[in-house]
Amino acid sequence: xxxxxxxxxxxxxxxxxxxxxxTLDCTTFPESCNNDCYGIxxxxxxxxxxxDMPTTAVEKQRRxxxxxxxxxxxxVCSSTKGVAPWNQDGPSCxxxxxxxxxxxxxxxxxxxxxxxxxxxxEGRFLQKNLYNxxxxxxxxxxxxxxxxxxxxxxxxxxNSPLCMxxxxxxxxxxxxxxxxxxxxxxxxxxxxxDFYAPHLPVNGTFPMHLRxxxxxxxxxxxxxxxxxxxxxxxxxxxxxxxxxxxxxQELFGHQKSKPLRPQVGSAHRFMA
Numbered sequence: 001x002x003x004x005x006x007x008x009x010x011x012x013x014x015x016x017x018x019x020x021x022x023t024l025d026c027t028t029f030p031e032s033c034n035n036d037c038y039g040i041x042x043x044x045x046x047x048x049x050x051x052d053m054p055t056t057a058v059e060k061q062r063r064x065x066x067x068x069x070x071x072x073x074x075x076v077c078s079s080t081k082g083v084a085p086w087n088q089d090g091p092s093c094x095x096x097x098x099x100x101x102x103x104x105x106x107x108x109x110x111x112x113x114x115x116x117x118x119x120x121x122e123g124r125f126l127q128k129n130l131y132n133x134x135x136x137x138x139x140x141x142x143x144x145x146x147x148x149x150x151x152x153x154x155x156x157x158x159n160s161p162l163c164m165x166x167x168x169x170x171x172x173x174x175x176x177x178x179x180x181x182x183x184x185x186x187x188x189x190x191x192x193x194d195f196y197a198p199h200l201p202v203n204g205t206f207p208m209h210l211r212x213x214x215x216x217x218x219x220x221x222x223x224x225x226x227x228x229x230x231x232x233x234x235x236x237x238x239x240x241x242x243x244x245x246x247x248x249q250e251l252f253g254h255q256k257s258k259p260l261r262p263q264v265g266s267a268h269r270f271m272a
Contacts (some may be wrong), residue, residue: 019048020130020138020146021233022239023216023222023239023240024125024151024156025125025240026163028121031114031119034163034173035110040096043186045097046103047225047226050101050148051100052102052146062105064105065106066111077093077114090114092119096110110186112175129240138236138244172185213256214251216240216246217248218240218243
């Protein structure tokens with residue numbers, strides 16, 4: 001019995017430090033956040049990611065696997081060597097899940113072309129505010145493997161409509177690799193000439209009013225980047241760009257920010 005209690009205490013400790021959490025400030029990388037939100041809430045991609053400190057070679061391999069790097073070894077978003085029409089949105093390919101995680105390079109990754117600045121700023125944000133942050137402050141402590149989930153600072157999502165507006169069809173800028181060298185919109189397009197490749201579940205099956213909103217000890221309101229309706233994260237330490245904070249409250253119903261409040265008739269149309 002003594003050994004059993006010792007084992008359970010160790011397991012409990014492991015559970016309490018199992019996953020890191022990071023609040024994304026999307027002010028300077030709104031398109032990257034758009035892609036994150038589409039991948040999590042519309043494409044059904046993993047929300048729990050594992051940073052494994054990959055080598056440059058591994059990251060390159062993952063970008064090829066996700067489709068960001070095409071078979072011609074150029075970025076799919078290259079203005080001259082990329083794939084139309086998506087390469088018109090910017091020269092840098094962003095993928096979700098991130099290439100810095102073990103889930104990177106998976107089939108069906110969400111891809112979005114954008115500016116180099118937007119894409120690289122999210123990567124630097126992850127490195128500075130999560131991967132290199134001490135575990136005691138909610139980060140990974142520069143010690144892989146590190147499982148983590150992101151949250152979104154709701155005050156910074158004004159230019160990321162796929163995060164905060166009522167879910168609708170793909171805005172036309174989300175796409176994915178279908179087969180080697182072949183890409184398609186990340187939704188079923190109405191044009192019969194297009195290559196059909198809908199994401200499952202279809203866009204919009206995780207409605208706005210089910211997205212979870214929390215208040216941090218620093219006063220910020222954040223949206224959980226996950227479709228998990230059961231996980232209890234109250235008192236969890238969260239890494240942010242201004243230091244660590246902890247989750248003090250979950251908001252429900254009309255306590256939530258306006259975009260996440262239940263709408264008339266929504267409770268019957270979408271059930272958790």
